[in-house]
Amino acid sequence: MKILVLFAHPLLEKSHINRELVKVYADIEQLTFHDLYERYPEFDIDIEFEKNLLVEHDLIIFHHPFYWYSCPPLMKQWIDMVLEVGWAYGNGGFALQNKMWFQVISAGGMEKAYNPEGHNRYSIREYLRPFEQTARLCRMKYLPPYVVFGTHRLSREELNEHITNLKEGLRFLKNEGFPGCETDNSNCLNKWIKSS
Amino acid sequence: MSTFLLQSVIFLGAAILIVPFIKKLGLSSILGYLLAGVIIGPFGMSLVGGNGQDIMHAAEFGVVMMLFLIGLELEPKAFWEMRKSIAGLGMSQMLFTTALLFGLLNFTDWSWQTSLAVALTFSMSSTAIVLQTLKEKNLSHSVSGQASFSVLLFQDIAVIPILALLPLLTEGQPESAKDQHHSFFADQPAWIQAISVVGAVGVILVVGRFLVVPFLRFVAKAGMRELLVAASLFLVIGVSALMQFVGLSPALGAFMAGVVLANSEFRHELESNLDPFKGLLLGLFFLSVGVTIDFAVIFMDPVTIVVMAVGVLIVKFGVLFMIGRFFKMSQDQNFLFSFGLSQVGEFGFVLISFCNQLDLIDTVINAKLMAVVAITMTITPLLMMLNEKLIDPFFGVKTKTDEEGEIAEFEQKHKIIIAGFGHFGSTIGRLLRANGIKATILDNNSDRVELLRNMGFKVYYGDATRAELLKAAGAEEASILIAAIDSPDINRQLIDMVRENFPKIKIFSRARNRFDAYDLLDLGVKNVYRETLYSAVHLGEDALVEMGFRKYTAHRQGQRFIKFDEDALERLGEKRHNMKEYVLSMKDEMEWQEQLLYNDLEQNLDLSDKSWDSDALKDNFQKTA
Structure with missing residues (x-):
């Protein structure tokens, strides 16, 4: 299985967590790391190039920080531009069929803030419904996200644990696939990855 | 054939034949020059007679130029930042070495004045040898390199008061041999000499600060390269002449002149103009040190001379090592520092002959002391080699020193050079500066250079298409060269030259238009920016x-x-x-x-x-x- 990481962070030099997290990808074979803000500083996305990349890979990772309950603008621009009607979805749009959509997200808030009692009121999974439905519309399999919560006060040990989990989880996904991905409605993949 | 031509052939020939050979053996080039000197000297093939001394006087000019160049490298600000280590390391080295040597020399039958004069003289180390060695080994920015530089600088400065004070020591002594003294003020009482010295220093400061830069600008406007070379030489020789006039070391005057000019836009221009002269003359200087080692004197009384040479080396090494300890230098750095500075330097020759003229030292002792100085200088490269081969491995330091050197290098050298600072280049410079990136800027319009300097940019005057100027501006260490010269032809010349001489540097080039851009692509430049494209599209x-x-x-x-x-x-x-x-x-x-x-x-x-x-x-x- 070939993995494509679509990475979007508009200020990576200030994000210690993400600088560390992305190092995980270097250790995994058959993985293409695609830094969107580095490639398209002027938002002039090369649609044909992106489409070819997608076709060549099976597991598409959307790695981004969680800004205003969504992804950074360039990633939204990417979705707008690349996922064309008649190609990715709609009549004749089968290019992405059965590929997997997997989000790796860093969020400032703690996990307990993302529930009916917490101050964000909804779970992270609910905030990600637009992405989930986008994947569904493109006939892709949507995996529950892997979320690094509480990045504002993450200890070095906790970060290391995330790095190990993510690395092991990706290796497992790559080799075994994720059996229950289409029906799984769990909040995050974190627990599954931890136990796998 | 005139003797001048013959002598030149012998000296240059010896250098050309022997130095590359020694370099090939992995030894310091200084050792090569010294060896070449011994071989052609009276002790070896006797190709040159007893005129090594004369040649040395001529070649001492290499030391003068070196100090001028060192001064140029040392902005007053950097100088100020080093004040603590200069005063601390330098003064303690000088005081303790002099005191210890003076104490030891009191056991001889010399008068206390002679002992003091010799102790002071022997506390000096060799700027020429140490700095050249540090540079060859790429250690200039290591801890020991910086410390050595501080000590040498303090010594160079200390020469002024020493030269001024030595005549005072003679007051009680018989006055003869004054006719040998070249100084105009030599016949004057000591206090007038002292005042003349202070006056000369003042002249250098004032003239250097207020007159030299406008003068160079005036010359630069004539637009002829050789005139600027002439002006550079004129400056150094002029300062030397002034110093000699008042009976001071020309090297010191040159150093001060250098520091005064370190902030000026002509710094790199002067550096690149004088560098070849310096290298050649310095080589000649080391050669003549080899020639002047008077083996006849050594054989007459070998024990005394060897004891003195070894004694001086041990005392100086010991004092330096204790100072290094005190200043918490790591062991390996301390060894390098202490071995490096353990010789008596070229100021030794100057001071000894000065003392001889003052009658502080008689002629026999004079010859012996000269031999001691020459021997310690010759031994230094060998000591450094022993340190590297035998002591360094003991600490396993090789890689560590290299790393430290690299880091310091990164901090000190600007990594970007902008050639051409017209409207195009200056926009780039402003954007970089606004983001905290300081570029070294080269421009050949002296009016513009002055204006920009007033606005706080680091701009240097010079013709960027000359390899030496780029080298002086740090092209060997820089990662990017931005070729932003207005004339496409000159820009291409620059790029041609850079690709040939500094193949590692990455070139970002301005191009006037499409056709100009094709030429640059042909030259193999990857990053070409057409000045007519982006703003035109923006307007569109x-x-x-x-x-x-x-x-x-x-x-x-x-x-x-x-x-x-x-x-x-x-x-x-x-x-x-x-x-x-x-x-x-x-x-x-x-x-x-x-x-x-x-x-x-x-x-x-x-x-x-x-x-x-x-x-x-x-x-x-x-x-x-």
């Missing part, structure tokens, strides 16, 4: 907006235009060697580009933006229905 975008386009659409059309144009440029650049084909394909390309742009505009509405354009969606859904 605004014009589109005026014509009724939405801004974002106009902007994207501009982006696309640039991308297509750059792609086309590269494709065409490869083809254009056949001129005929070029003309043809140029026309094709134009049509192609026009077609593309036209298509693109159409596409924009019904193909490209499928999510944003509802027509595309409606079409697709109709198919489904």
Whole structure:
């Protein structure tokens, strides 16, 4: 299985967590790391190039920080531009069929803030419904996200644990696939990855 | 054949034959020069007579130039930052060495004045040898390198008061041999000499600060290279002459002049003009030190001389090592520092002959002392080698020193050079500076250089197409050269030269237009920026907006235009060697580009933006229905 990481962070030099997290990808074979803000500083996305990349890979990772309950603008621009009607979805749009959509997200808030009692009121999974439905519309399999919560006060040990989990989880996904991905409605993949 | 020509042939020949050989053996070039000197000297093949001393006087000028160049490297600010280590390391070295040697020399039958004069003289180390060695071994920025530099600087400065004070020591002594003294003030009482010294220093400071830069600017305006070389030499020789006039070391005067000019825009120009002279003269100086080792004197009384030489080395090494300890230098750095500075330096020759003229030292002792100085200087490269081969491995330091050196290097050298600081280059410079990146800037318009310097830029005057100037500006360490010179021809010359001499540096080049850009691509430059492209497209975008386009659409059309144009440029650049084909394909390309742009505009509405354009969606859904 070939993995494509679509990475979007508009200020990576200030994000210690993400600088560390992305190092995980270097250790995994058959993985293409695609830094969107580095490639398209002027938002002039090369649609044909992106489409070819997608076709060549099976597991598409959307790695981004969680800004205003969504992804950074360039990633939204990417979705707008690349996922064309008649190609990715709609009549004749089968290019992405059965590929997997997997989000790796860093969020400032703690996990307990993302529930009916917490101050964000909804779970992270609910905030990600637009992405989930986008994947569904493109006939892709949507995996529950892997979320690094509480990045504002993450200890070095906790970060290391995330790095190990993510690395092991990706290796497992790559080799075994994720059996229950289409029906799984769990909040995050974190627990599954931890136990796998 | 005139003796001058013959002598030159012998000296230069010896250097050319022996130094590369020694270098090949992995030894210091200084050792090569010294050995060459011994071989052609009276002790070896006797090719040159007893005139090594004369040659040495001529070649001492190399030391003068070196100190001028060192001064140039040392901005007053950097000098100020080093004040603690200069005063601390330097003064303690000088005081303790002198005191210890003075104590030991009191056991001889010399008068206390002689002992003191000799102790002071022997506390000096060799700037020429130490700095050259540090540079050769790339250790200038290591801890020991910086410490050595501080000590040497303090000694260089201390020479002024020492030279001024030595005549005072003679007051009680018989006055003879004064006729040998070249100084104009030699016949005056000691206090007048002291005042004249202070006066001369003042003259250097004032003239250097207020007159030299306008003078160089005036010369630069004539636009002739050789005149600037002449002016550079004139400066150094002028200072030396002034110093000699008042009976001071020309080297010191040159050093001060250098420091005064370190902040000026002519710094790199002066450096690159004088560097070849310095190298050659310094080599000649080491050669003549080899020649002047008077083996006859040594054989007459070898024990005394060897004991003195070894004694001096041990005392100096010991004092330096204790100081290094006290200043918490790591062991390996301390060894390097202590071995490096353990010799008696070239100021030794100067001070000894000065003392001899003052009758502080008689002629026999004079010859012996000269031999001691020459021996310690000759031994230094060997000591450094022993340190490297035998002591360093003990600490396993090799890589560590290298790393430290590299880090310091990174901090000190600017990593970007901008050649040409007109409207184009200065915009780049401003953007970089606004982001905390300091570039070294070269420009050959002296009026502009002055203006920009007043605005706080680091700009240097000079012709950037000369390899030496670029080298002096740090092209060997820099990672990027921005070629932003106004004239495309000169810009190309610069790039040609840089690719030949500094193949590692990455070139970002300004190009006037499409044709200029082709030339640069032919030269193999990857990053070419046409000054006519980006702003023209930007204007075009605004014009589109005026014509009724939405801004974002106009902007994207501009982006696309640039991308297509750059792609086309590269494709065409490869083809254009056949001129005929070029003309043809140029026309094709134009049509192609026009077609593309036209298509693109159409596409924009019904193909490209499928999510944003509802027509595309409606079409697709109709198919489904």
